[in-house]
Amino acid sequence: MSIAAVERETGLPKDTLRVWERRYGFPRPERDPRGERLYPEDQIARLRTVKRLMDRGMRPGRLLALDADALMALAEESSGDAPPRSALHDLALFLLKTHQAGELRRELVQVLMRDGVSRFVLETAAPLARQVGDAWARGELQVHEEHLLSEVLQAVLRQAIAQLGAPAGPPLILLTTLPDERHGLGLLMAEAIATLEGARCVSLGTQTPLHDIVAAAIAQNADIVALSLSSNATPAQTVESLRLLRAQLPPAIGLWCGGAGAGRIKRLGKGLRVIGELAELGAALDDWRATGVAARG
Amino acid sequence: MSIAAVERETGLPKDTLRVWERRYGFPRPERDPRGERLYPEDQIARLRTVKRLMDRGMRPGRLLALDADALMALAEESSGDAPPRSALHDLALFLLKTHQAGELRRELVQVLMRDGVSRFVLETAAPLARQVGDAWARGELQVHEEHLLSEVLQAVLRQAIAQLGAPAGPPLILLTTLPDERHGLGLLMAEAIATLEGARCVSLGTQTPLHDIVAAAIAQNADIVALSLSSNATPAQTVESLRLLRAQLPPAIGLWCGGAGAGRIKRLGKGLRVIGELAELGAALDDWRATGVAARG
């Protein structure tokens, strides 16, 4: 497997793979006749484990010094501390592990009907997404099971949004994610809440280049650009993107961001509103309306 | 703007940007105090145009030798040859350009109700997606407008799939895309058609690592893994991925692929079925059922 394929598989950049090899002696791929790296399957598996433990906060220097057995032992051990869960989350995780996608979907739709859109998003969907992310980091759940939940939740949420109908606004909110952010679930949850609060929402989906976010915001005459920041990108990259975006966006257009990755950002520039929790979105919209059009020019 | 940011913005890899600079003298970024490249906005805009023309089939050597004016002239000129369209497509493109997302959605839902799912997908959604892609390549449509159509079509299609209900199968089809493929529209269209034909579909969404496609196929006990290949990735990369996937997947599980990128692949290995057009999917499913379980082991 070539270095490009390993980058796609594991998410570890080529530069990082090469510098690890130089510094820590792992991975130690074979070479093809051209001298290019060829990674055997067992080293890729080990890299996957390393990545998973790094997402739990561990540092590569220690992990890469470990041999395969010690690494597996560490992965096992660190999966011990499971957080408390509700009965519904237990059921959802069980259905996910046994791959009963249809059943899971029915269960979630039932909760949606019982609790309504707002409670469903805040009390069921958001905590579930978080717990599944944690379970993945602990190695309890595989990536494809996380993908599956994301897909099922997306179907349920889109159905809910469609049934809400389109409010007249204002504000008009443009929703999307930065180019390196692949997770679209937070976006959909925000869209559901905002639509419920009477805001008109236009979503561009995930991974929109900055230039096109700006172009869309101007073309649509949006009041607010809302970004969902998840956990993948480095804080430095995210801060740079937000800075560029704020600079290119007309000052009258608000820039809001939320999601798991929003909390990590410390040096947030001016003209940027951070929504720490989805539950705050409603209050933020009230604020926006209270401030009045005049104050915003 | 750093080289990493330009890669995110334009989709051109860092290595390519550096080698272009060395060979053709463009782009010619400034340097920060550390000696790192800083790309000014006008060069990024020019790179965007180059990328767009390259997606139309032109070669970088010529494009990069042109100055800014000649490049713009070429871009204008090449946008001249528009293909024939139907009245509906004209209307859809008009609504897209004037950013009337809600109206577009209503229009599409109406066509869906009138024609049924199958005709809607084959005669409306698929040609529309293709034409919008072409219009983007010609520079008539901006990226965000393409994103918007994708989002609206996704909403409509998911609604249609939800209303179809879940068939019992067989076959059980696992749908997803390769890790570097971000377009999920083809996937959804395939899911709609296959569901309509009585196949049970489980979608993992876009960008699943190969290892997890295999794990999911085995865990779900799938009969077929269906991939949607769009236009972005290099043929060589795609072929490598398909070869690896075929090797890791149990032989009894079929590997099917379709989409705009499937046509470009020439050296397709054994055990791989290419669906040239969405309309062939139904016939392929009939084939699969006719072949019988025994023959597949």
Add this chain to the structure above:
DNA sequence: TATACAGTTTTGTCCAGGACAAATATGAGA
């Protein structure tokens, strides 16, 4: 006139090994 083939050019991706600053950990003093 159209098609198949061989030779040439173009082009993207890989390599090595060095460098540096941002992020993180560690230890000293209040």
Add this chain to the structure above:
DNA sequence: TCTCATATTTGTCCTGGACAAAACTGTATA
């Protein structure tokens, strides 16, 4: 126990060279 300064770790960037796959060219054949 907390705060701040220092040391270590770590990812990303740099240069300039290399090579094979892909694309284009022109020639020979049906």
